[in-house]
Amino acid sequence: MGIGGFKMAHKGRLTLMLPPSTGLRSKTLHTVVVKHPFYRVDLPGVPSTSTDFRIGYFTLIDEMPKLFREANILYWAKALLGLVYDFIDRTVASTSESPPFNIPCVHFIEAGLALSFFPGGGKPSSKTGTTCAAFLLEEVIDCGDGDEDHDFTKFIHNMDPNPLL
Numbered sequence: 001m002g003i004g005g006f007k008m009a010h011k012g013r014l015t016l017m018l019p020p021s022t023g024l025r026s027k028t029l030h031t032v033v034v035k036h037p038f039y040r041v042d043l044p045g046v047p048s049t050s051t052d053f054r055i056g057y058f059t060l061i062d063e064m065p066k067l068f069r070e071a072n073i074l075y076w077a078k079a080l081l082g083l084v085y086d087f088i089d090r091t092v093a094s095t096s097e098s099p100p101f102n103i104p105c106v107h108f109i110e111a112g113l114a115l116s117f118f119p120g121g122g123k124p125s126s127k128t129g130t131t132c133a134a135f136l137l138e139e140v141i142d143c144g145d146g147d148e149d150h151d152f153t154k155f156i157h158n159m160d161p162n163p164l165l
Helices: 060-093
Strands: 007-015 029-037 039-042 053-056 111-118 130-139
Touching: 007 130, 029 060, 060 111, 060 130
Parallel strands: none
Antiparallel strands: 007 029, 029 130, 039 053, 111 130
């Protein structure tokens, strides 16, 4: 799907046996974006500003904290945005006039951390597996066929913290 400043994105499928009733995990089969962190390995003699570079991958022990941190930030951002919209809704409902401007409807994507395991460690009595990979799974944003109701604007991203307003 693409490559960003420090994550590669691939199409994937999330299959669950007992899904909950709402959210990213609410169906047994979801199309998702699978993200995996990387780092740039600049080539000798090539300027660091060049788009010509090799991709290096983190060891699992270095990768896990990065993915857990990003998943945790998304979790808290979504929760805080929910509180903001609850406050806005209560405030608008308590006044007799509508605000003199449109209130934008933004949201953070549904996301979660996926861990891949090797089966139990060779011994028949072993019940746990060994973690072999970790990925950040995100909902696929459906932009429809260009309808205004389905337009997508990315207001902020990891490479530049300035809002794109």
